[in-house]
Amino acid sequence: MKKTLLITCVAALLAAPAMAQVDFTRYVALGDSLTMGVASASIMDFYQQRSYPQLLATQANGSFLEGPFVAPPGLTPILELKSLPLNIAPTEMPPPDDLLNDYLYNLQNPVPYQNLGISGANTNDLYTQTGNAVNLAAGNLENAAFDITLRAPQQPDPNTGLLVDFTAMVAAISQQPTFVTVWIGSNDVLPAVLAATPIDGITMTPLDAFTTDYTTLIGGLALSLPNADIVVMNIFSDARWIPFTTTLPTSADIPGVGVVPFMGENGPLMPGDYITLAGGSMLTAGMGLPIPGSPPLPENLNPATGEPGVILRADEITAINDRLAAVNDIIAGVAGQFPNVHLFDIGPLFTDIVNGDFQTFGGIELSDDFLTGGIFSYDGFHPQNVGQAVFAGGLIDFINDEFNADIPPINMYQKLMEGDWQSPSPFKCGTCDPKDVVLTRDAFLQLYRMVAPDLAALMDRQPELTEQVAHVD
Amino acid sequence: MKRQILMTAVVLALLPSLSWGAGFALFEAGNKALGMGGAFTAVADDQSAFFWNPAGMAFQIDVGSQLTAGVTLIGPYQEFTGSDPYPGEGYRATMESQIFFPPHFYWSKPLSDRVNFTLGFITPFGLGTWWENDDTYAGRFISKRADLMVFDLGGQVSWKICDNLAIGGGIDYMIATIELKRNQAAINPYTQSVVDVAEADLHSNGFGNHAWAWNAGFMFKLPAGFSIGGMYRSNFTIKGTDASAEFTQYQTGYADLDAAVAATIPFDEEPDIYTELNFPDYWQIGLAWSNEKLTFSGQYGVMGWSVFEELSIQFPDYPELNSVVREDYSDSKQYRFGAEWRATRSWAFRLGYVFDETPQPIESMSPLLPDGDRDGYSVGLGYISKKNNWGFDVGYEYLVMQERSTEGQSYDGFDGLFYDGGANLLGATFFWKF
Numbered sequence: 079m080k081k082t083l084l085i086t087c088v089a090a091l092l093a094a095p096a097m098a099q100v101d102f103t104r105y106v107a108l109g110d111s112l113t114m115g116v117a118s119a120s121i122m123d124f125y126q127q128r129s130y131p132q133l134l135a136t137q138a139n140g141s142f143l144e145g146p147f148v149a150p151p152g153l154t155p156i157l158e159l160k161s162l163p164l165n166i167a168p169t170e171m172p173p174p175d176d177l178l179n180d181y182l183y184n185l186q187n188p189v190p191y192q193n194l195g196i197s198g199a200n201t202n203d204l205y206t207q208t209g210n211a212v213n214l215a216a217g218n219l220e221n222a223a224f225d226i227t228l229r230a231p232q233q234p235d236p237n238t239g240l241l242v243d244f245t246a247m248v249a250a251i252s253q254q255p256t257f258v259t260v261w262i263g264s265n266d267v268l269p270a271v272l273a274a275t276p277i278d279g280i281t282m283t284p285l286d287a288f289t290t291d292y293t294t295l296i297g298g299l300a301l302s303l304p305n306a307d308i309v310v311m312n313i314f315s316d317a318r319w320i321p322f323t324t325t326l327p328t329s330a331d332i333p334g335v336g337v338v339p340f341m342g343e344n345g346p347l348m349p350g351d352y353i354t355l356a357g358g359s360m361l362t363a364g365m366g367l368p369i370p371g372s373p374p375l376p377e378n379l380n381p382a383t384g385e386p387g388v389i390l391r392a393d394e395i396t397a398i399n400d401r402l403a404a405v406n407d408i409i410a411g412v413a414g415q416f417p418n419v420h421l422f423d424i425g426p427l428f429t430d431i432v433n434g435d436f437q438t439f440g441g442i443e444l445s446d447d448f449l450t451g452g453i454f455s456y457d458g459f460h461p462q463n464v465g466q467a468v469f470a471g472g473l474i475d476f477i478n479d480e481f482n483a484d485i486p487p488i489n490m491y492q493k494l495m496e497g498d499w500q501s502p503s504p505f506k507c508g509t510c511d512p513k514d515v516v517l518t519r520d521a522f523l524q525l526y527r528m529v530a531p532d533l534a535a536l537m538d539r540q541p542e543l544t545e546q547v548a549h550v551d
Numbered sequence: 552m553k554r555q556i557l558m559t560a561v562v563l564a565l566l567p568s569l570s571w572g573a574g575f576a577l578f579e580a581g582n583k584a585l586g587m588g589g590a591f592t593a594v595a596d597d598q599s600a601f602f603w604n605p606a607g608m609a610f611q612i613d614v615g616s617q618l619t620a621g622v623t624l625i626g627p628y629q630e631f632t633g634s635d636p637y638p639g640e641g642y643r644a645t646m647e648s649q650i651f652f653p654p655h656f657y658w659s660k661p662l663s664d665r666v667n668f669t670l671g672f673i674t675p676f677g678l679g680t681w682w683e684n685d686d687t688y689a690g691r692f693i694s695k696r697a698d699l700m701v702f703d704l705g706g707q708v709s710w711k712i713c714d715n716l717a718i719g720g721g722i723d724y725m726i727a728t729i730e731l732k733r734n735q736a737a738i739n740p741y742t743q744s745v746v747d748v749a750e751a752d753l754h755s756n757g758f759g760n761h762a763w764a765w766n767a768g769f770m771f772k773l774p775a776g777f778s779i780g781g782m783y784r785s786n787f788t789i790k791g792t793d794a795s796a797e798f799t800q801y802q803t804g805y806a807d808l809d810a811a812v813a814a815t816i817p818f819d820e821e822p823d824i825y826t827e828l829n830f831p832d833y834w835q836i837g838l839a840w841s842n843e844k845l846t847f848s849g850q851y852g853v854m855g856w857s858v859f860e861e862l863s864i865q866f867p868d869y870p871e872l873n874s875v876v877r878e879d880y881s882d883s884k885q886y887r888f889g890a891e892w893r894a895t896r897s898w899a900f901r902l903g904y905v906f907d908e909t910p911q912p913i914e915s916m917s918p919l920l921p922d923g924d925r926d927g928y929s930v931g932l933g934y935i936s937k938k939n940n941w942g943f944d945v946g947y948e949y950l951v952m953q954e955r956s957t958e959g960q961s962y963d964g965f966d967g968l969f970y971d972g973g974a975n976l977l978g979a980t981f982f983w984k985f
Contacts, residue, residue, distance in 0.1 A: 159741050162807040439637035439964040441692030442736045442745055449740035462743045471636060487635035487959070491642065491689055497744040 100307055100481040102138040106192050106255040107131030108204060108246055108299075111528060113195025113261050114145070114223070117455040117462050119168075119525040121197060121223065122152030124499035125455075128463040131193050131259060133470035134477075137485050145193035146226035147184040149174055150499060153222055157456040157521050158500070164358070164449065166456045167518040177215070182226055185211055190253055194246045197223035198531045200265040200283060201291040205247040205298060208232070220535075223528075247295060251302045258299060259473070261311040263292065263409060267401050269530035271317045272459075274354050274387035275379035276397040281530070285404055292412050300416035308419045309477065312406040317398045318352070319428050321448035322458035323390060326353040330367060340366035342389040343377045350392030355448075355458045356522045357388030384536025386526065420480050427472040436468075439490045444468065452494070457525040458517070467493040575678040575699065575920065576833070576854060578602075579623035580655050582978040585946030586931015587889025588903020590848040593780035593837035594889075595770060597944070598657035598982065601671035601707060603835070604782040605719030606770040608669050609709035612661040614939070614984045619657040621980030623946070626650050627679070628974065629921060633967035634959070638689030642967070644918075647681040653700070655980070667709040669721070675784075676701035676727075676830060682918055690918035691734040691747070693963050697919055701789070701830065702726045707766070720767035727761070727789045727828065730754040731919075735798070737812065741805050748812045752797040753824060759793025762830075776841045780850075786832040786858050795821040796866075817869075825865040831855040831910075835885070846891040856880040856910030877962065883910035891933075901931030901946070914960045921969035923955040929976075941983045948976040 107113050107129075114121060115129030126132070126145050135141045150156070151171040158169045174180035199207065209228030213221060228249060232241040242248060250258060266283035270276040278284050283291070299308055318324050328347040329339045339346040340353060340361070346368065347353065353361070357375055360366060366375040378387040390398075406425075413421040430436040431453060432446050445451035448458055453465035461469065467488050474485045527534040578584075581599025584591035591599065595607020598619040611617065626648065633642030653674035661667050677700045682688050685695035707721030735749040768782035798818050803809055837850025859880040889903040904927065911922040927950040935942035952972035959966050 162740065162811055437964045440689055441733070441963055441965070442637075444738075450738045452738040452743070452745075455743070464743065486640070489639040490636035490964075491633075491639040494637075494745045497742040501742050501744065 100138075100477060100483045101256040102135065102141065103257075104192075104253055104255040105131070105135050105138070105141065105143070105257045105259075106250045106253055107134075107143065107195060107259045107261075108250055109195040109259070109261040110199045110265050111195065111197035111223075111460060112264060113193065113259075114197050114227075115193075115195065115466065116197050116460045116528065117457075118157040118460070119455075119457040119521065119528055120152030120154060120156035121146070121148045121226075122156050122499060123147040123149060125463055125466070126193070128466055129193065129195065130466050130470035130473060131195070133467055133488055134259070134473060134485075135192075137470075137474060137488060143192040144184065144187055144189065145191045145195075146182070146229075148226070149181050149183060153182075153219070153226070154524050154527075156499070157524070159449070159456060164517070167521050168524060182214065185214070185226060185229065190249045191227060192253070192255075194227060194249055195261075196227045196246060197528050198265060199223070199246070199262065201262050201288060201295055202283070203246075204262055205245050205291075205295050206243075208243050208245055247298055250299065255303065255306050258303065258306050258308040259311070260296065260299070260308065261313075262295070263288070263313045263405050265529060266291075267313065267398065267405055268317075268459075269533060270394075270398050270401070271320070271323060271354070271390065272356070272386060272526055272529050273379040273533060274356070274377070274390045274394070276394055276401065277379065277381065280381055281379060281533070282398075282401055285401075285408070288405060289408050289412075292408055293415075296412050296419060297416065300419050304418060306418060307481065308416070309422055309473070309480075310409060310413050310419055311422045311424055311473070312409045313402060313424070314428060315399065315402045315406055315425050316432075317390065317395050317402070319432050319446060320459055321446060321451070321454050322355045323352050324446075325355055325448040325458060326358055326361065328353055332367070332369070338368050341368050341372070341374045342366070343374045344391075347389070348392065350395065352390045352395070354388050354390060355517045356386055356526075358517045359519050359522070360388060379533065382536070384533040386533070422473060422476040422480075424469070424472065427469070431468070439494060442494060457521070459525060459529065462498065463496065464490075464493050575676050576831075577653055577674055577677045579625070579653055579976065579978060580673045580675075581619070581944070582621055582623060582946035582980040583901070583931060583933055583944040584889075585623065585948055585976065585978055586901035586903055586929050586933075586944065587848065587891060588887045588905040588927060588929050588948075589885075590837060590839075590850050590887035590889030590903060590905075592768070592782050592835040592850050592852075593770070593778045593839035594841075594846060594848050595768075595780055597980075598659060598669065598671070599655070599980075600709075600719075601657050601669055601705065602673055602675070602784075604768040604770055604780045605669070605707045605709055605721055605766060606717040606768040606780065606782075607709070608659055608667045608707065608719060609665070609711035609717035610770065610772075611659070612664060612667050612711065616660045617657065617982060617984050619655070619980060619982040621656075621944075621978060622652050622654045623976055623978030624650055624652050626975045628972065629680075629952075629969060630971040631918070631921065631967055631969050633689065633965075634956075635966075637964050637966065642689055644688050644690065645683045647683050647685075649679055649681055651677065651679050653677055662708075665711045669707045669709070671703070671705050671707070673703045674700060675703050675725075678920065680919060685732075686734070686747075690965055692736045693733060693917050693965055694919040695732045695734065695750075696730075697732070698728075698730045700728050703764075705766070715772035716769070718767070718769045720765065723764040723766060723784075723787075725762045725764055725787055725789065725830075726758045727791070728755050728758070729760075729791070729794065734801075735816070739803060739805065739808060741808065746803050747801050748803060748809075749801055749816055749818070750799045752799070753794065754797070755791065755794045757793060760789050760791045762787040762789045778839045778841070779837070780839070781836040782834065784833045786855055787830050789828045789830065791824065791826040791828065794824040794826065796824055797821050822866055822868050825867055829858040831858055831882075835887075837887070844893050846889075848890070849886075849888045852885045852887075854883050854885070854910065857882045859910070878915055879912050880910040880915070881912070883908040889929075891931075897935055897937060897942075899933035901929075901933065903927075903929040903931070903948075905929070909955075913955065913957050914962045916955065916957050916961060916969065917963045917965055921955070921972065923952045923969065923972065925953070925973075926951050940985065941981070943982070944980045946976070946978050946980075950974045950976060
């Protein structure tokens, strides 16, 4: 009998490595717009339900993550490509009339959402900010991402019965998840890219504050959920990984003059400098040319008005990248403090994509190119559904390695052939007036409000200035 | 879009495809040898000695001049089932039925009672793949259809040094013809999904892609009916200087996208392509035993596929498209066994078996060349006239390719299991002696 028992034990041990060692019974995802599934500067169910947390859940155990789903045309109306040359603007499709039943149709779901990605959230927001769906009913969309995700500012503590602020972190812990992913920190640095200006405390969260925020958030989760496995992801480590930074040319070929660099307020563009997509409408309006009568491109954020710059100088790229590296160091340091926290370094995955070393799918090559690369959406910042699938694939590979699990890969053939939210019948606006612009100002501001809501709010309080700048469209 | 064109070059680099010997080698140089599993290096008693062992011709001087013509019909087949991430679990594809017919011709004439001269024409390398529903199947961006043929036009001299020892050797003029069709993929900026924007047809022009090679062999007749033979065929490199690409545009339904594609891909010209294809050397050594009625033979050999490490593809007019592709092939072994029973003076019956190891790593497997180890089982029939001045050989081989998975490691990102692969080979060779 002892021998039989021993053999059984040995067999069980040998069999163990082939079995999944991670429990997805209750999976909760925390994060920002990348986790929420934002694409083309909009929150829309098509992309929310193809976000990496949903793909991970589907692959792990076929489960469906509830979230604050928004029907087309999305919140705010999703960007679409009107024509080529590039003309990207919000769709003109009207939202459904019935707010609760047709537009924000999952708002009354009785349970906390499992996808707690909140567009615009930085690390601090996840454990301090609450939401209130009443604001939506009143037509106030200023804090819409939090309002549709968290819905009630306070909820009773299941242990004490006392009302507590219902933050994303509280919402996550209240579900007693067995598995948690956290991808946060991008909005602590990347507003510097959107505003083309790295300013500590304004476009970037100071490092000491980020350390406190990240430690509070991750430590709170790790200690409150000692039996859960928590996977944290670091953030992009190079401002040039997104087409928002790298797409536009920095010089123009002027007949009779030749190739000349565009002009910013501080002089001509030099090697290593970039014009962000926010400058696209300005270039097509004739700004930035080294000829009389052409106003220079705005360089930097105006902290008083919130008006962003559109030029990232080489030293600003360096400053942002240094900050990204420092943030990633903090993320790694905090993750290392807790035994149930596991760090997924996204760097190699995105480095491969940017360097053209990423695997092909049946001869189909994906890249970080704007519009034709297949990864990024029309805002040049957020991934589209294929990009989400690529990221989910990398995450699945990590989980399989880290936990000796066997989560199957995602069917990329299906993703690559699926099309976008309008497929197979694109919405025809009918009244569109195609304009020869890269990204309309409205389109950029939509993105700006999602990623840097505080700065955009400054602009909203300066309607006269906004009006002045808008005339370049 | 340039990346897509680059992928065309990548695909061109993978030109070798499903063939009937491991890698893309062909061994159908004669149907007597086919019936004996190719275990013919220590036998080499017909004009297919041109391929199997040039020294063998020296022992055929006493029959005078010879002329041989033959063909082997080859019908390959292959099934595929996909896995995630691409083309996805449960995806299935089937190879179209095709028949290929590599021919062989020989003429030989004794120059003296010890020296023989032979001219030969064979097809030592070839392939052909064509997948069903090629405009919609998931591998269309790698290959829709591929054909490669390498013809060998050679001359050999064989010298019988003494009654039981001969050597031989010659030179080979290799000519390659290639064609590959595939679709061009792009991300449709309007739908953010993959769309077919063009078909690329990459092909050689005429017979301008050639190379020289050489071969040698020996045969030693031992007492008691034994013989030992060995042969070597050199490697060579086909420098594809006479090849070009032809692009046909597909309409996507988005006029401005089509215009953008048209501005990027040279639809109105045939850009030149330059590539280099390294072909392996090949050596075999065999032992045979014969008496009046029976012959048994066995041999071992290696193809030096490790030369096929990478492939450089160049577009002289579009240098930004140049690429180097890893192949990482390894040298591959072969074991061959054969037997012949000469039932009557005119009729003979043959059996054979070959194990042909694949040189291809799983990472290189693709719709272009899903290779695997092969087991071949063959039978044959021979007839020679009573005057001993003409005859024919018929051979059949059932070649089974062992199923093989890419194990998620495909360089092309086309993963799955290639199964039910193989080929039926049926051939006839006619010869005259005069």
